[in-house]
Amino acid sequence: MVETGPLDPSRGGGGRIDRVDDDEAGLFALVDQVRRIRALTTGGLFDTDLDPLTAQLREVADRLEAASASTERRQAVTWSTGDYVTNCPVVGRSNVLAPPIAFDILDDGTLRGEVTLGLEYQGPPACVHGGMVALLFDVVLGRANFHAGATGMTVYLDVDYRSPTPVLEPIVVTGRQVRVEGRKIWAQGAIHAGDRLCATAEGMFVEPGGLLLENRRRLAGG
Numbered sequence: 209m210v211e212t213g214p215l216d217p218s219r220g221g222g223g224r225i226d227r228v229d230d231d232e233a234g235l236f237a238l239v240d241q242v243r244r245i246r247a248l249t250t251g252g253l254f255d256t257d258l259d260p261l262t263a264q265l266r267e268v269a270d271r272l273e274a275a276s277a278s279t280e281r282r283q284a285v286t287w288s289t290g291d292y293v294t295n296c297p298v299v300g301r302s303n304v305l306a307p308p309i310a311f312d313i314l315d316d317g318t319l320r321g322e323v324t325l326g327l328e329y330q331g332p333p334a335c336v337h338g339g340m341v342a343l344l345f346d347v348v349l350g351r352a353n354f355h356a357g358a359t360g361m362t363v364y365l366d367v368d369y370r371s372p373t374p375v376l377e378p379i380v381v382t383g384r385q386v387r388v389e390g391r392k393i394w395a396q397g398a399i400h401a402g403d404r405l406c407a408t409a410e411g412m413f414v415e416p417g418g419l420l421l422e423n424r425r426r427l428a429g430g
């Protein structure tokens with residue numbers, strides 16, 4: 209049973225975590241522009257001829273492709289720099305899929321993040337897609353585990369959708385680690401819109417053995 213008391217969305221305080229502000233290469237600034245386009249093209253209706261804009265975007269994409277390192281090298285970077293976070297599909301500032309959410313850590317280790325999701329995350333009318341809700345939980349629980357010092361791969365994620373999670377309105381995503389037994393870790397989370405409970409989740413995570421660590425070493429080239 210998810211205990212929602214510690215996941216009260218009105219709790220404040222705490223400090224920002226996982227936020228990387230160093231944008232020396234200008235990548236976050238570039239991705240911010242792609243995000244604007246991503247948001248505007250969902251259900252896109254424009255009072256202009258799109259062909260010239262498409263040509264301009266194609267040119268930009270061609271230039272980026274010509275200048276880009278290989279997928280393999282980029283994948284290695286995400287691990288070798290320990291910079292997984294900036295590429296995460298929920299918090300990552302260089303991942304266009306990410307809203308991105310920034311989390312604060314409260315004094316008891318609970319993570320709290322506020323976000324307004326756009327139409328690109330819509331499932332049912334005016335509601336966030338249930339798969340996106342699950343993704344938000346997977347990440348907030350995983351980040352809470354990481355900051356609590358015991359982290360693992362998700363082996364089980366139980367999401368209860370209790371009331372619609374709205375798009376285009378602020379929602380608060382919370383999560384915390386609740387128990388660790390050997391390699392097994394449990395965490396719980398909630399999503400609220402105002403003080404309305406939209407969804408709760410409980411996940412179990414298992415600290416991976418050799419294979420994952422080996423993958424990481426291999427991808428990081430050492």
Ligand SMILES: CCCCC/C=C\C/C=C\C/C=C\C/C=C\CCCC(=O)SCCNC(=O)CCNC(=O)[C@H](O)C(C)(C)COP(=O)(O)OP(=O)(O)OC[C@H]1O[C@@H](n2cnc3c(N)ncnc32)[C@H](O)[C@@H]1OP(=O)(O)O
Binds near residue numbers: 362421424
């Ligand atoms: C997330 C950390 C990853 C660490 C990577 C290394 C460095 C990374 C550094 C920073 C990381 C930062 C972020 C991480 C990035 C992304 C994470 C996002 C979260 C995800 O996106 S993650 C993807 C989806 N996730 C999977 O792709 C998991 C598939 N899975 C497996 O790869 C294996 O499952 C594995 C390796 C996890 C364990 O395998 P294994 O062989 O080491 O352990 P084993 O099978 O013995 O299980 C041990 C005990 O857990 C129980 N158990 C297992 N599964 C259960 C289940 N479903 N329900 C109930 N109990 C279960 C068993 O019953 C046993 O219990 P008992 O000991 O009591 O018998």
